[in-house]
Amino acid sequence: MSGSNGLARQQIADRVAQEFQDGWIVNLGVGMPTMCSNTPIDTDIIYHSENGVIGYGPVLPAGQEDLHLVNAGGQNVSLKPGAAVVHHADSFAIIRSGRIDVTVLGIYEAACNGDFANWKVAGAKGGGIGGAMDLAACAKNVFVILEHTTRDGKPRLLKECALPVTARGRVSLVATNLGLFKPLGDRFLLREIAPGVTVDQIRAATGAPIEVPADLKTIQTL
Amino acid sequence: MSGSNGLARQQIADRVAQEFQDGWIVNLGVGMPTMCSNTPIDTDIIYHSENGVIGYGPVLPAGQEDLHLVNAGGQNVSLKPGAAVVHHADSFAIIRSGRIDVTVLGIYEAACNGDFANWKVAGAKGGGIGGAMDLAACAKNVFVILEHTTRDGKPRLLKECALPVTARGRVSLVATNLGLFKPLGDRFLLREIAPGVTVDQIRAATGAPIEVPADLKTIQTL
Amino acid sequence: MARSKIFGSFAAAVADIPDGSTIAFAGFAYPGVPFNLIRALLDQGAKGLTCITNGTGGAGADRMPDIGMLVEAGQVAKVVAAFTAPTRASDRIPLTRYVDEGKIEAELVPQGTLAERLRAAGAGIPAFYTPTAVGTELAAGRETRVFGGREYLLEHAMPVDVAFLRAWKADSFGNLLFRRSQRNFNPIMAMAARLVIVEVEEDFLQPGEIDPDEVHTPGIFVQRMVKIPPAPEGLWPARRAERGAKA
Amino acid sequence: MARSKIFGSFAAAVADIPDGSTIAFAGFAYPGVPFNLIRALLDQGAKGLTCITNGTGGAGADRMPDIGMLVEAGQVAKVVAAFTAPTRASDRIPLTRYVDEGKIEAELVPQGTLAERLRAAGAGIPAFYTPTAVGTELAAGRETRVFGGREYLLEHAMPVDVAFLRAWKADSFGNLLFRRSQRNFNPIMAMAARLVIVEVEEDFLQPGEIDPDEVHTPGIFVQRMVKIPPAPEGLWPARRAERGAKA
Numbered sequence: 041m042s043g044s045n046g047l048a049r050q051q052i053a054d055r056v057a058q059e060f061q062d063g064w065i066v067n068l069g070v071g072m073p074t075m076c077s078n079t080p081i082d083t084d085i086i087y088h089s090e091n092g093v094i095g096y097g098p099v100l101p102a103g104q105e106d107l108h109l110v111n112a113g114g115q116n117v118s119l120k121p122g123a124a125v126v127h128h129a130d131s132f133a134i135i136r137s138g139r140i141d142v143t144v145l146g147i148y149e150a151a152c153n154g155d156f157a158n159w160k161v162a163g164a165k166g167g168g169i170g171g172a173m174d175l176a177a178c179a180k181n182v183f184v185i186l187e188h189t190t191r192d193g194k195p196r197l198l199k200e201c202a203l204p205v206t207a208r209g210r211v212s213l214v215a216t217n218l219g220l221f222k223p224l225g226d227r228f229l230l231r232e233i234a235p236g237v238t239v240d241q242i243r244a245a246t247g248a249p250i251e252v253p254a255d256l257k258t259i260q261t262l
Numbered sequence: 263m264s265g266s267n268g269l270a271r272q273q274i275a276d277r278v279a280q281e282f283q284d285g286w287i288v289n290l291g292v293g294m295p296t297m298c299s300n301t302p303i304d305t306d307i308i309y310h311s312e313n314g315v316i317g318y319g320p321v322l323p324a325g326q327e328d329l330h331l332v333n334a335g336g337q338n339v340s341l342k343p344g345a346a347v348v349h350h351a352d353s354f355a356i357i358r359s360g361r362i363d364v365t366v367l368g369i370y371e372a373a374c375n376g377d378f379a380n381w382k383v384a385g386a387k388g389g390g391i392g393g394a395m396d397l398a399a400c401a402k403n404v405f406v407i408l409e410h411t412t413r414d415g416k417p418r419l420l421k422e423c424a425l426p427v428t429a430r431g432r433v434s435l436v437a438t439n440l441g442l443f444k445p446l447g448d449r450f451l452l453r454e455i456a457p458g459v460t461v462d463q464i465r466a467a468t469g470a471p472i473e474v475p476a477d478l479k480t481i482q483t484l
Numbered sequence: 485m486a487r488s489k490i491f492g493s494f495a496a497a498v499a500d501i502p503d504g505s506t507i508a509f510a511g512f513a514y515p516g517v518p519f520n521l522i523r524a525l526l527d528q529g530a531k532g533l534t535c536i537t538n539g540t541g542g543a544g545a546d547r548m549p550d551i552g553m554l555v556e557a558g559q560v561a562k563v564v565a566a567f568t569a570p571t572r573a574s575d576r577i578p579l580t581r582y583v584d585e586g587k588i589e590a591e592l593v594p595q596g597t598l599a600e601r602l603r604a605a606g607a608g609i610p611a612f613y614t615p616t617a618v619g620t621e622l623a624a625g626r627e628t629r630v631f632g633g634r635e636y637l638l639e640h641a642m643p644v645d646v647a648f649l650r651a652w653k654a655d656s657f658g659n660l661l662f663r664r665s666q667r668n669f670n671p672i673m674a675m676a677a678r679l680v681i682v683e684v685e686e687d688f689l690q691p692g693e694i695d696p697d698e699v700h701t702p703g704i705f706v707q708r709m710v711k712i713p714p715a716p717e718g719l720w721p722a723r724r725a726e727r728g729a730k731a
Numbered sequence: 732m733a734r735s736k737i738f739g740s741f742a743a744a745v746a747d748i749p750d751g752s753t754i755a756f757a758g759f760a761y762p763g764v765p766f767n768l769i770r771a772l773l774d775q776g777a778k779g780l781t782c783i784t785n786g787t788g789g790a791g792a793d794r795m796p797d798i799g800m801l802v803e804a805g806q807v808a809k810v811v812a813a814f815t816a817p818t819r820a821s822d823r824i825p826l827t828r829y830v831d832e833g834k835i836e837a838e839l840v841p842q843g844t845l846a847e848r849l850r851a852a853g854a855g856i857p858a859f860y861t862p863t864a865v866g867t868e869l870a871a872g873r874e875t876r877v878f879g880g881r882e883y884l885l886e887h888a889m890p891v892d893v894a895f896l897r898a899w900k901a902d903s904f905g906n907l908l909f910r911r912s913q914r915n916f917n918p919i920m921a922m923a924a925r926l927v928i929v930e931v932e933e934d935f936l937q938p939g940e941i942d943p944d945e946v947h948t949p950g951i952f953v954q955r956m957v958k959i960p961p962a963p964e965g966l967w968p969a970r971r972a973e974r975g976a977k978a
Contacts, residue, residue, distance in 0.1 A: 178863070
């Protein structure tokens with residue numbers, strides 16, 4: 041494979057955060073998704089985390105942490121004015137009733153049929169689901185973030201997931217270091233390409249057909 | 263029918279209240295059951311009402327009402343120290359999960375099989391259930407209070423309810439102006455008799471067999 | 485950046501409610517009843533409504549706006565309530581005549597089942613099982629199932645289009661506080677509805693003035709709020725003595 | 732007249748928990764975890780436990796008492812959790828080895844389903860339907876049903892014998908306040924349990940000192956409480972810098 045490695049992790053998160061619309065209730069998964077809240081965007085976002093925090097703000101600097109308050113990733117966040125706290129059953133009532141406008145999840149694999157996998161690695165007996173299955177099944181939009189290939193270069197964007205899925209047919213946006221993709225059933229639409237990356241490079245690194253629009257845009261990094 | 267009319271309404275309620283045990287969570291229905299909270303008893307009772315009030319106290323005198331606070335009967339009650347308020351779903355979670363030690367309900371008919379009826383009068387299209395079906399199905403003990411006969415002298419204690427039932431087989435104590443009864447399946451056990459009332463009088467006024475213990479006690483009025 | 489949730493009048497807050505809406509009305513006895521919103525809906529005139537409520541009211545000399553008035557105004561197609569007839573045969577409520585004449589459909593639901601069906605709608609739970617009403621006329625012909633040796637009745641979620649609430653305090657983001665038994669159905673109806681309209685007793689607070697730990701209904705559930713003006717312009721329940729004096 | 736709910740030590744509060752109990756452990760990350768009660772249970776030694784928890788912990792150099800320690804002490808027969816393996820293949824948690832060797836049963840439950848199954852147990856609801864996990868390995872061979880054109884999975888209530896909670900404040904009657912995200916599973920585990928034991932951070936208040944409108948868990952759900960002594964006798968989570976300093 042030749043060409044650029046594409047976007048850095050924060051840059052992928054930045055691009056995803058630009059999809060958030062004014063007034064959206066946003067749930068960010070652990071890992072790269074959390075970085076979306078670092079992106080400077082001028083939309084009014086309400087961050088929800090599984091443990092019942094509605095309206096949290098930036099992570100507090102060391103020494104200033106409120107030890108009673110963490111987000112879903114265990115980070116000691118702050119609260120914005122107007123925040124509210126509910127218990128776990130009410131927090132997932134919010135999720136299951138479709139009030140989360142978007143969940144952004146870090147995942148292992150995405151398929152062009154809209155499936156994705158993020159809770160169980162090959163050969164493991166158990167798994168780590170957390171709130172991902174509830175979010176994936178019920179959020180209005182499911183965005184996923186992942187490195188385009190495994191460490192040994194195998195594709196993570198596939199025709200069908202090889203790992204056990206988290207939810208079926210729910211993904212509407214896939215963001216990787218190489219580009220921004222929309223699952224279209226039997227193929228991925230390449231919505232935008234990372235700077236310095238080529239379409240051939242993406243095709244070689246992807247386990248599913250790629251549709252390339254005539255007016256392919258390049259991702260604008262911040 | 264000869265003999266005394268038996269107990270006054272407050273006296274029936276007084277006798278029922280003496281069955282309450284220390285620490286019990288008690289739910290009182292509208293009407294005569296409400297009078298149980300007037301009875302001076304030296305047990306520690308926690309009064310729960312359907313609208314989510316846990317630990318209410320006496321009715322407040324006119325002019326001192328808190329207009330944000332009523333019990334299930336719409337009376338402007340007070341709160342005892344240690345009271346808590348929950349919403350309607352949590353209030354009925356408390357009921358359905360079996361945490362109410364006793365519910366006392368005013369009813370139309372009781373049967374010796376433990377059924378009772380209190381939500382629908384003969385010929386009506388609709389009914390008034392309120393929280394009675396939830397309470398009747400789920401409280402640890404279901405006590406019912408009623409006048410022993412209808413205004414025209416017909417029995418309300420029956421072998422089987424004529425009116426649509428509120429719950430089946432749940433009643434453990436029936437209190438009337440004539441006595442205190444325990445449903446035993448095919449008959450009522452007369453636990454205690456009201457002062458001045460005769461067993462013959464009760465038999466004549468009851469639509470089910472009555473078992474009379476050898477050591478029949480008379481209800482002690484306060 | 486978000487549009488303000490604070491409306492200048494009850495009329496404006498209910499103006500676009502279409503005919504055929506399913507509306508949940510909070511309240512238990514007087515506390516928490518959205519009297520001002522009900523009056524505005526009477527003026528607005530939407531018809532063919534399905535009204536979800538504990539009871540429809542209509543008794544008493546000092547009557548405040550209630551569902552019974554919507555019934556009498558011909559605005560109601562169906563009532564879902566824990567009381568569809570008075571509990572004493574001697575009492576009368578406006579609903580009875582309309583139900584008896586077949587003009588209005590009435591669905592009688594045990595109060596706890598009503599609360600849980602609303603809660604289920606707000607929790608993304610389409611159906612659940614409950615012990616309530618098993619063996620009664622209300623369960624006749626319906627699906628039951630045994631769990632752990634006990635019989636339970638299948639009940640479905642009750643989603644609503646609009647919820648009318650009355651709160652004690654609110655911040656401008658819509659975080660709500662209810663006082664004492666005013667809470668009752670308010671929080672669960674807020675969760676069950678797509679459009680939540682609240683009449684608020686106290687002046688609006690700024691976001692941050694309500695402790696996040698004390699919020700009863702988070703602002704994400706609330707779309708519209710109106711401050712209740714002082715009486716007589718605004719409707720406020722009165723003490724018994726004052727009600728007697730008025731009558 | 733009622734017996735005091737306040738216990739003098741964690742050891743006394745957990746002394747009579749029998750082997751084979753099902754215990755729910757509150758907490759999400761650090762906030763709300765009953766560290767002191769877990770340590771007391773390690774000392775007490777009950778075996779054959781079923782542990783209901785979001786995760787079992789066991790990672791990190793500055794490890795506080797966690798379910799993983801109960802696992803390592805041979806006290807656990809089964810774990811029900813939203814995390815039964817680490818999310819990264821490179822991480823290790825103590826539970827994994829025991830599950831791989833077949834010594835402990837692990838039931839993996841989506842976090843929202845875990846919360847709702849506990850809530851159902853506390854609400855007298857034996858079973859409900861949820862959209863979560865439909866079409867996944869977790870739904871394989873299980874009962875599903877279509878409501879309104881969408882497929883849902885049948886889930887059962889999860890009653891527990893004992894719940895271990897950590898609260899911010901409490902009055903002597905057992906009314907509890909949780910601060911910020913400390914609330915998490917605490918209130919619903921309290922409702923799901925027959926015996927609720929709470930470690931409390933602040934000095935006990937008198938009944939009436941907590942506003943009834945602000946109570947998170949009513950005292951009727953609480954049986955035993957212990958005040959957490961200052962560190963080092965009591966266990967308190969530390970800031971990251973302080974944890975680094977200790978390690």
